[in-house]
Amino acid sequence: MTLTQIVFWTFSALAVLGAAMCITRRSPVASALWLVQTLFALAALFVVLDAQFVAVLQVLVYAGAIMVLFLFVIMLLNLGRPGPSDLKGPVGLAVATLLGGLLFFQLLRGATPSAAGTPAGDTMAQLQQEQGIVGAVARPLFSQYLIPFEITSVLLLAAIVGAVVLAKRKL
Amino acid sequence: MLLGPSLGVSAVLFALGVAGVLLRRNAIVIFMCVELMLNAANLAFVALAQSLGVAGQIFVFFVMAVAAAEAAVGLAIILAIYRHKQTVDLQNINLLKG
CATH class of the missing domain: 1.20.120.1200 (NADH-ubiquinone/plastoquinone oxidoreductase chain 6, subunit NuoJ)
Structure with a gap:
Protein backbone atom coordinates (compact mmCIF):
# COMPACT_ATOMS: atom_id res chain seq x y z
CA MET A 1 0.00 0.00 0.00
CA PRO A 82 -30.96 19.82 21.86
CA GLY A 83 -34.74 19.59 21.78
CA PRO A 84 -36.89 16.54 21.16
CA SER A 85 -35.37 14.32 18.49
CA ASP A 86 -36.36 15.21 14.94
CA LEU A 87 -35.45 11.80 13.56
CA LYS A 88 -38.42 10.00 12.08
CA GLY A 89 -39.79 6.84 13.71
CA PRO A 90 -39.03 3.21 12.78
CA VAL A 91 -41.01 3.46 9.54
CA GLY A 92 -39.01 6.50 8.44
CA LEU A 93 -35.78 4.77 9.43
CA ALA A 94 -36.72 1.68 7.43
CA VAL A 95 -37.66 3.73 4.36
CA ALA A 96 -34.47 5.81 4.59
CA THR A 97 -32.25 2.74 4.98
CA LEU A 98 -34.01 0.89 2.18
CA LEU A 99 -33.94 3.74 -0.35
CA GLY A 100 -30.42 4.85 0.65
CA GLY A 101 -29.09 1.29 0.33
CA LEU A 102 -30.88 0.73 -2.96
CA LEU A 103 -29.45 3.93 -4.38
CA PHE A 104 -25.99 3.00 -3.11
CA PHE A 105 -26.00 -0.34 -4.92
CA GLN A 106 -27.36 1.27 -8.08
CA LEU A 107 -24.57 3.84 -7.98
CA LEU A 108 -21.95 1.17 -7.35
CA ARG A 109 -23.19 -0.84 -10.32
CA GLY A 110 -23.20 2.19 -12.62
CA ALA A 111 -20.08 3.91 -11.35
CA THR A 112 -17.45 1.30 -12.13
CA PRO A 113 -14.32 2.70 -13.79
CA SER A 114 -15.00 0.69 -16.94
CA ALA A 115 -18.22 2.65 -17.44
CA ALA A 116 -16.19 5.87 -17.54
CA GLY A 117 -14.21 4.79 -20.58
CA THR A 118 -10.59 3.75 -20.61
CA PRO A 119 -8.48 6.16 -18.55
CA ALA A 120 -5.65 7.60 -20.61
CA GLY A 121 -3.13 7.72 -17.78
CA ASP A 122 -2.51 10.75 -15.59
CA THR A 123 -3.53 13.44 -18.07
CA MET A 124 -4.45 15.89 -15.29
CA ALA A 125 -1.00 15.60 -13.71
CA GLN A 126 0.65 16.13 -17.11
CA LEU A 127 -1.48 19.20 -17.77
CA GLN A 128 -0.53 20.65 -14.40
CA GLN A 129 3.15 20.05 -15.13
CA GLU A 130 2.85 22.01 -18.36
CA GLN A 131 0.59 24.90 -17.32
CA GLY A 132 0.73 25.06 -13.54
CA ILE A 133 -1.92 24.03 -11.04
CA VAL A 134 -4.12 27.12 -11.44
CA GLY A 135 -3.31 27.65 -15.09
CA ALA A 136 -4.56 24.20 -16.06
CA VAL A 137 -8.00 25.13 -14.73
CA ALA A 138 -8.04 28.85 -15.52
CA ARG A 139 -7.23 28.59 -19.23
CA PRO A 140 -10.31 26.58 -20.27
CA LEU A 141 -12.48 28.42 -17.73
CA PHE A 142 -11.83 31.78 -19.38
CA SER A 143 -11.86 30.58 -22.98
CA GLN A 144 -14.00 27.53 -23.65
CA TYR A 145 -16.31 28.00 -20.63
CA LEU A 146 -16.44 31.82 -20.65
CA ILE A 147 -20.18 32.13 -21.28
CA PRO A 148 -21.22 29.72 -18.50
CA PHE A 149 -18.82 31.63 -16.23
CA GLU A 150 -20.50 34.95 -17.02
CA ILE A 151 -23.96 33.42 -16.58
CA THR A 152 -22.84 32.26 -13.12
CA SER A 153 -22.36 35.90 -12.14
CA VAL A 154 -25.97 36.62 -13.14
CA LEU A 155 -27.07 33.63 -11.05
CA LEU A 156 -25.20 34.95 -8.01
CA LEU A 157 -26.76 38.40 -8.49
CA ALA A 158 -30.22 36.80 -8.61
CA ALA A 159 -29.39 34.87 -5.44
CA ILE A 160 -28.32 38.06 -3.64
CA VAL A 161 -31.52 39.87 -4.62
CA GLY A 162 -33.64 36.84 -3.75
CA ALA A 163 -32.04 36.38 -0.32
CA VAL A 164 -32.55 40.05 0.57
CA VAL A 165 -36.17 40.06 -0.60
CA LEU A 166 -36.99 36.84 1.27
CA ALA A 167 -35.25 37.66 4.53
CA LYS A 168 -36.37 41.26 4.86
CA ARG A 169 -39.39 41.84 7.07
CA LYS A 170 -40.80 44.72 5.10
CA LEU A 171 -39.43 46.22 1.90
CA MET B 1 -5.16 5.12 -9.94
CA LEU B 2 -7.82 5.74 -7.35
CA LEU B 3 -10.75 6.20 -9.73
CA GLY B 4 -12.73 3.16 -8.61
CA PRO B 5 -12.37 3.78 -4.85
CA SER B 6 -13.19 7.47 -5.33
CA LEU B 7 -16.42 6.66 -7.13
CA GLY B 8 -17.24 4.19 -4.36
CA VAL B 9 -16.71 6.80 -1.63
CA SER B 10 -18.76 9.25 -3.68
CA ALA B 11 -21.61 6.71 -3.86
CA VAL B 12 -21.46 6.14 -0.09
CA LEU B 13 -21.61 9.86 0.66
CA PHE B 14 -24.47 10.43 -1.80
CA ALA B 15 -26.49 7.55 -0.33
CA LEU B 16 -25.88 8.90 3.19
CA GLY B 17 -27.12 12.31 2.06
CA VAL B 18 -30.30 10.80 0.60
CA ALA B 19 -30.87 8.77 3.78
CA GLY B 20 -30.42 11.94 5.83
CA VAL B 21 -33.00 13.84 3.80
CA LEU B 22 -35.46 10.99 4.30
CA LEU B 23 -34.62 10.50 7.98
CA ARG B 24 -34.69 14.02 9.42
CA ARG B 25 -37.45 16.53 9.99
CA ASN B 26 -35.41 19.62 10.82
CA ALA B 27 -35.33 21.80 7.68
CA ILE B 28 -31.78 23.04 8.32
CA VAL B 29 -30.38 19.52 8.74
CA ILE B 30 -32.14 18.43 5.55
CA PHE B 31 -30.48 21.35 3.82
CA MET B 32 -27.08 20.23 5.11
CA CYS B 33 -27.75 16.75 3.71
CA VAL B 34 -28.39 18.32 0.30
CA GLU B 35 -24.98 20.01 0.55
CA LEU B 36 -23.53 16.58 1.36
CA MET B 37 -25.01 15.17 -1.85
CA LEU B 38 -23.58 18.06 -3.89
CA ASN B 39 -20.17 17.32 -2.40
CA ALA B 40 -20.45 13.64 -3.27
CA ALA B 41 -21.12 14.64 -6.88
CA ASN B 42 -18.09 16.97 -6.75
CA LEU B 43 -15.91 14.07 -5.63
CA ALA B 44 -17.04 12.01 -8.61
CA PHE B 45 -16.33 14.93 -10.96
CA VAL B 46 -12.82 15.43 -9.58
CA ALA B 47 -12.04 11.71 -9.69
CA LEU B 48 -13.09 11.49 -13.35
CA ALA B 49 -11.25 14.70 -14.25
CA GLN B 50 -7.99 13.03 -13.22
CA SER B 51 -7.92 10.93 -16.37
CA LEU B 52 -10.64 12.34 -18.65
CA GLY B 53 -9.62 16.00 -18.87
CA VAL B 54 -9.96 19.24 -16.96
CA ALA B 55 -13.66 19.81 -17.72
CA GLY B 56 -14.66 17.90 -14.58
CA GLN B 57 -12.79 20.30 -12.31
CA ILE B 58 -14.37 23.29 -14.05
CA PHE B 59 -17.79 21.79 -13.47
CA VAL B 60 -16.97 21.61 -9.77
CA PHE B 61 -16.59 25.40 -9.75
CA PHE B 62 -20.05 25.81 -11.23
CA VAL B 63 -21.49 23.33 -8.72
CA MET B 64 -19.92 25.36 -5.90
CA ALA B 65 -21.37 28.62 -7.25
CA VAL B 66 -24.83 27.06 -7.51
CA ALA B 67 -24.48 25.59 -4.00
CA ALA B 68 -23.56 28.99 -2.58
CA ALA B 69 -26.54 30.63 -4.26
CA GLU B 70 -28.79 27.80 -3.11
CA ALA B 71 -27.57 28.09 0.49
CA ALA B 72 -28.19 31.84 0.58
CA VAL B 73 -31.71 31.63 -0.86
CA GLY B 74 -32.65 28.45 1.01
CA LEU B 75 -31.60 29.79 4.38
CA ALA B 76 -33.50 33.01 3.69
CA ILE B 77 -36.59 30.89 2.98
CA ILE B 78 -36.06 28.98 6.24
CA LEU B 79 -35.79 32.30 8.11
CA ALA B 80 -39.04 33.50 6.52
CA ILE B 81 -40.81 30.22 7.43
CA TYR B 82 -39.56 30.46 11.01
CA ARG B 83 -40.87 34.00 11.27
CA HIS B 84 -44.25 32.82 10.00
CA LYS B 85 -44.62 29.50 11.89
CA GLN B 86 -42.14 29.75 14.82
CA THR B 87 -40.72 26.34 13.86
CA VAL B 88 -38.46 24.72 11.25
CA ASP B 89 -39.87 21.24 11.86
CA LEU B 90 -41.24 20.02 8.55
CA GLN B 91 -43.98 18.08 10.36
CA ASN B 92 -45.68 21.39 11.15
CA ILE B 93 -45.27 22.85 7.67
CA ASN B 94 -47.97 20.91 5.82
CA LEU B 95 -49.96 23.52 3.95
CA LEU B 96 -50.06 21.34 0.80
CA LYS B 97 -51.42 18.31 2.68
CA GLY B 98 -55.05 17.67 1.69
Whole structure:
Protein backbone atom coordinates (compact mmCIF):
# COMPACT_ATOMS: atom_id res chain seq x y z
CA MET A 1 0.00 0.00 0.00
CA THR A 2 1.57 3.27 -1.05
CA LEU A 3 1.46 6.49 0.97
CA THR A 4 -1.11 7.96 -1.42
CA GLN A 5 -3.46 5.07 -0.79
CA ILE A 6 -3.03 5.32 2.97
CA VAL A 7 -3.89 9.04 2.88
CA PHE A 8 -6.82 8.37 0.55
CA TRP A 9 -8.39 5.68 2.72
CA THR A 10 -7.80 7.61 5.95
CA PHE A 11 -9.59 10.70 4.69
CA SER A 12 -12.30 8.60 3.00
CA ALA A 13 -13.03 7.00 6.37
CA LEU A 14 -13.10 10.43 8.04
CA ALA A 15 -15.49 11.76 5.37
CA VAL A 16 -17.89 8.82 5.68
CA LEU A 17 -17.74 8.97 9.50
CA GLY A 18 -18.52 12.70 9.44
CA ALA A 19 -21.44 12.15 7.05
CA ALA A 20 -22.87 9.32 9.17
CA MET A 21 -22.63 11.40 12.35
CA CYS A 22 -24.08 14.42 10.55
CA ILE A 23 -27.31 12.64 9.66
CA THR A 24 -27.76 11.02 13.08
CA ARG A 25 -26.86 13.71 15.66
CA ARG A 26 -29.84 15.27 17.38
CA SER A 27 -28.50 18.81 17.76
CA PRO A 28 -28.26 20.83 14.51
CA VAL A 29 -25.00 22.42 15.71
CA ALA A 30 -23.39 18.98 16.14
CA SER A 31 -24.65 18.00 12.68
CA ALA A 32 -23.14 21.13 11.18
CA LEU A 33 -19.76 20.55 12.83
CA TRP A 34 -19.63 16.92 11.68
CA LEU A 35 -20.45 18.13 8.17
CA VAL A 36 -17.48 20.52 8.42
CA GLN A 37 -15.30 17.49 9.13
CA THR A 38 -16.65 15.77 6.02
CA LEU A 39 -15.94 18.86 3.91
CA PHE A 40 -12.36 19.11 5.18
CA ALA A 41 -11.78 15.40 4.52
CA LEU A 42 -13.15 15.87 0.99
CA ALA A 43 -10.70 18.74 0.46
CA ALA A 44 -7.87 16.36 1.39
CA LEU A 45 -9.26 13.79 -1.08
CA PHE A 46 -9.28 16.46 -3.80
CA VAL A 47 -5.56 17.04 -3.19
CA VAL A 48 -4.91 13.31 -3.57
CA LEU A 49 -6.89 13.36 -6.84
CA ASP A 50 -4.77 16.12 -8.48
CA ALA A 51 -7.24 18.95 -7.82
CA GLN A 52 -5.30 21.22 -5.47
CA PHE A 53 -7.08 24.43 -6.51
CA VAL A 54 -10.51 22.84 -6.05
CA ALA A 55 -9.36 21.70 -2.59
CA VAL A 56 -8.45 25.27 -1.59
CA LEU A 57 -11.82 26.51 -2.85
CA GLN A 58 -13.55 23.70 -0.96
CA VAL A 59 -12.03 24.90 2.31
CA LEU A 60 -12.64 28.59 1.58
CA VAL A 61 -16.14 28.40 0.13
CA TYR A 62 -17.70 25.32 1.72
CA ALA A 63 -16.03 24.86 5.10
CA GLY A 64 -15.58 28.62 5.45
CA ALA A 65 -18.45 30.57 3.96
CA ILE A 66 -21.37 28.16 3.54
CA MET A 67 -21.01 26.36 6.87
CA VAL A 68 -20.63 29.67 8.73
CA LEU A 69 -23.88 30.74 7.06
CA PHE A 70 -25.55 27.56 8.35
CA LEU A 71 -24.24 28.02 11.89
CA PHE A 72 -25.30 31.66 11.76
CA VAL A 73 -28.88 30.73 10.87
CA ILE A 74 -28.96 28.03 13.59
CA MET A 75 -27.82 30.66 16.07
CA LEU A 76 -30.32 33.22 14.76
CA LEU A 77 -33.22 30.75 15.16
CA ASN A 78 -31.91 29.67 18.59
CA LEU A 79 -31.94 25.97 17.64
CA GLY A 80 -28.67 25.17 19.39
CA ARG A 81 -30.13 23.49 22.46
CA PRO A 82 -30.96 19.82 21.86
CA GLY A 83 -34.74 19.59 21.78
CA PRO A 84 -36.89 16.54 21.16
CA SER A 85 -35.37 14.32 18.49
CA ASP A 86 -36.36 15.21 14.94
CA LEU A 87 -35.45 11.80 13.56
CA LYS A 88 -38.42 10.00 12.08
CA GLY A 89 -39.79 6.84 13.71
CA PRO A 90 -39.03 3.21 12.78
CA VAL A 91 -41.01 3.46 9.54
CA GLY A 92 -39.01 6.50 8.44
CA LEU A 93 -35.78 4.77 9.43
CA ALA A 94 -36.72 1.68 7.43
CA VAL A 95 -37.66 3.73 4.36
CA ALA A 96 -34.47 5.81 4.59
CA THR A 97 -32.25 2.74 4.98
CA LEU A 98 -34.01 0.89 2.18
CA LEU A 99 -33.94 3.74 -0.35
CA GLY A 100 -30.42 4.85 0.65
CA GLY A 101 -29.09 1.29 0.33
CA LEU A 102 -30.88 0.73 -2.96
CA LEU A 103 -29.45 3.93 -4.38
CA PHE A 104 -25.99 3.00 -3.11
CA PHE A 105 -26.00 -0.34 -4.92
CA GLN A 106 -27.36 1.27 -8.08
CA LEU A 107 -24.57 3.84 -7.98
CA LEU A 108 -21.95 1.17 -7.35
CA ARG A 109 -23.19 -0.84 -10.32
CA GLY A 110 -23.20 2.19 -12.62
CA ALA A 111 -20.08 3.91 -11.35
CA THR A 112 -17.45 1.30 -12.13
CA PRO A 113 -14.32 2.70 -13.79
CA SER A 114 -15.00 0.69 -16.94
CA ALA A 115 -18.22 2.65 -17.44
CA ALA A 116 -16.19 5.87 -17.54
CA GLY A 117 -14.21 4.79 -20.58
CA THR A 118 -10.59 3.75 -20.61
CA PRO A 119 -8.48 6.16 -18.55
CA ALA A 120 -5.65 7.60 -20.61
CA GLY A 121 -3.13 7.72 -17.78
CA ASP A 122 -2.51 10.75 -15.59
CA THR A 123 -3.53 13.44 -18.07
CA MET A 124 -4.45 15.89 -15.29
CA ALA A 125 -1.00 15.60 -13.71
CA GLN A 126 0.65 16.13 -17.11
CA LEU A 127 -1.48 19.20 -17.77
CA GLN A 128 -0.53 20.65 -14.40
CA GLN A 129 3.15 20.05 -15.13
CA GLU A 130 2.85 22.01 -18.36
CA GLN A 131 0.59 24.90 -17.32
CA GLY A 132 0.73 25.06 -13.54
CA ILE A 133 -1.92 24.03 -11.04
CA VAL A 134 -4.12 27.12 -11.44
CA GLY A 135 -3.31 27.65 -15.09
CA ALA A 136 -4.56 24.20 -16.06
CA VAL A 137 -8.00 25.13 -14.73
CA ALA A 138 -8.04 28.85 -15.52
CA ARG A 139 -7.23 28.59 -19.23
CA PRO A 140 -10.31 26.58 -20.27
CA LEU A 141 -12.48 28.42 -17.73
CA PHE A 142 -11.83 31.78 -19.38
CA SER A 143 -11.86 30.58 -22.98
CA GLN A 144 -14.00 27.53 -23.65
CA TYR A 145 -16.31 28.00 -20.63
CA LEU A 146 -16.44 31.82 -20.65
CA ILE A 147 -20.18 32.13 -21.28
CA PRO A 148 -21.22 29.72 -18.50
CA PHE A 149 -18.82 31.63 -16.23
CA GLU A 150 -20.50 34.95 -17.02
CA ILE A 151 -23.96 33.42 -16.58
CA THR A 152 -22.84 32.26 -13.12
CA SER A 153 -22.36 35.90 -12.14
CA VAL A 154 -25.97 36.62 -13.14
CA LEU A 155 -27.07 33.63 -11.05
CA LEU A 156 -25.20 34.95 -8.01
CA LEU A 157 -26.76 38.40 -8.49
CA ALA A 158 -30.22 36.80 -8.61
CA ALA A 159 -29.39 34.87 -5.44
CA ILE A 160 -28.32 38.06 -3.64
CA VAL A 161 -31.52 39.87 -4.62
CA GLY A 162 -33.64 36.84 -3.75
CA ALA A 163 -32.04 36.38 -0.32
CA VAL A 164 -32.55 40.05 0.57
CA VAL A 165 -36.17 40.06 -0.60
CA LEU A 166 -36.99 36.84 1.27
CA ALA A 167 -35.25 37.66 4.53
CA LYS A 168 -36.37 41.26 4.86
CA ARG A 169 -39.39 41.84 7.07
CA LYS A 170 -40.80 44.72 5.10
CA LEU A 171 -39.43 46.22 1.90
CA MET B 1 -5.16 5.12 -9.94
CA LEU B 2 -7.82 5.74 -7.35
CA LEU B 3 -10.75 6.20 -9.73
CA GLY B 4 -12.73 3.16 -8.61
CA PRO B 5 -12.37 3.78 -4.85
CA SER B 6 -13.19 7.47 -5.33
CA LEU B 7 -16.42 6.66 -7.13
CA GLY B 8 -17.24 4.19 -4.36
CA VAL B 9 -16.71 6.80 -1.63
CA SER B 10 -18.76 9.25 -3.68
CA ALA B 11 -21.61 6.71 -3.86
CA VAL B 12 -21.46 6.14 -0.09
CA LEU B 13 -21.61 9.86 0.66
CA PHE B 14 -24.47 10.43 -1.80
CA ALA B 15 -26.49 7.55 -0.33
CA LEU B 16 -25.88 8.90 3.19
CA GLY B 17 -27.12 12.31 2.06
CA VAL B 18 -30.30 10.80 0.60
CA ALA B 19 -30.87 8.77 3.78
CA GLY B 20 -30.42 11.94 5.83
CA VAL B 21 -33.00 13.84 3.80
CA LEU B 22 -35.46 10.99 4.30
CA LEU B 23 -34.62 10.50 7.98
CA ARG B 24 -34.69 14.02 9.42
CA ARG B 25 -37.45 16.53 9.99
CA ASN B 26 -35.41 19.62 10.82
CA ALA B 27 -35.33 21.80 7.68
CA ILE B 28 -31.78 23.04 8.32
CA VAL B 29 -30.38 19.52 8.74
CA ILE B 30 -32.14 18.43 5.55
CA PHE B 31 -30.48 21.35 3.82
CA MET B 32 -27.08 20.23 5.11
CA CYS B 33 -27.75 16.75 3.71
CA VAL B 34 -28.39 18.32 0.30
CA GLU B 35 -24.98 20.01 0.55
CA LEU B 36 -23.53 16.58 1.36
CA MET B 37 -25.01 15.17 -1.85
CA LEU B 38 -23.58 18.06 -3.89
CA ASN B 39 -20.17 17.32 -2.40
CA ALA B 40 -20.45 13.64 -3.27
CA ALA B 41 -21.12 14.64 -6.88
CA ASN B 42 -18.09 16.97 -6.75
CA LEU B 43 -15.91 14.07 -5.63
CA ALA B 44 -17.04 12.01 -8.61
CA PHE B 45 -16.33 14.93 -10.96
CA VAL B 46 -12.82 15.43 -9.58
CA ALA B 47 -12.04 11.71 -9.69
CA LEU B 48 -13.09 11.49 -13.35
CA ALA B 49 -11.25 14.70 -14.25
CA GLN B 50 -7.99 13.03 -13.22
CA SER B 51 -7.92 10.93 -16.37
CA LEU B 52 -10.64 12.34 -18.65
CA GLY B 53 -9.62 16.00 -18.87
CA VAL B 54 -9.96 19.24 -16.96
CA ALA B 55 -13.66 19.81 -17.72
CA GLY B 56 -14.66 17.90 -14.58
CA GLN B 57 -12.79 20.30 -12.31
CA ILE B 58 -14.37 23.29 -14.05
CA PHE B 59 -17.79 21.79 -13.47
CA VAL B 60 -16.97 21.61 -9.77
CA PHE B 61 -16.59 25.40 -9.75
CA PHE B 62 -20.05 25.81 -11.23
CA VAL B 63 -21.49 23.33 -8.72
CA MET B 64 -19.92 25.36 -5.90
CA ALA B 65 -21.37 28.62 -7.25
CA VAL B 66 -24.83 27.06 -7.51
CA ALA B 67 -24.48 25.59 -4.00
CA ALA B 68 -23.56 28.99 -2.58
CA ALA B 69 -26.54 30.63 -4.26
CA GLU B 70 -28.79 27.80 -3.11
CA ALA B 71 -27.57 28.09 0.49
CA ALA B 72 -28.19 31.84 0.58
CA VAL B 73 -31.71 31.63 -0.86
CA GLY B 74 -32.65 28.45 1.01
CA LEU B 75 -31.60 29.79 4.38
CA ALA B 76 -33.50 33.01 3.69
CA ILE B 77 -36.59 30.89 2.98
CA ILE B 78 -36.06 28.98 6.24
CA LEU B 79 -35.79 32.30 8.11
CA ALA B 80 -39.04 33.50 6.52
CA ILE B 81 -40.81 30.22 7.43
CA TYR B 82 -39.56 30.46 11.01
CA ARG B 83 -40.87 34.00 11.27
CA HIS B 84 -44.25 32.82 10.00
CA LYS B 85 -44.62 29.50 11.89
CA GLN B 86 -42.14 29.75 14.82
CA THR B 87 -40.72 26.34 13.86
CA VAL B 88 -38.46 24.72 11.25
CA ASP B 89 -39.87 21.24 11.86
CA LEU B 90 -41.24 20.02 8.55
CA GLN B 91 -43.98 18.08 10.36
CA ASN B 92 -45.68 21.39 11.15
CA ILE B 93 -45.27 22.85 7.67
CA ASN B 94 -47.97 20.91 5.82
CA LEU B 95 -49.96 23.52 3.95
CA LEU B 96 -50.06 21.34 0.80
CA LYS B 97 -51.42 18.31 2.68
CA GLY B 98 -55.05 17.67 1.69
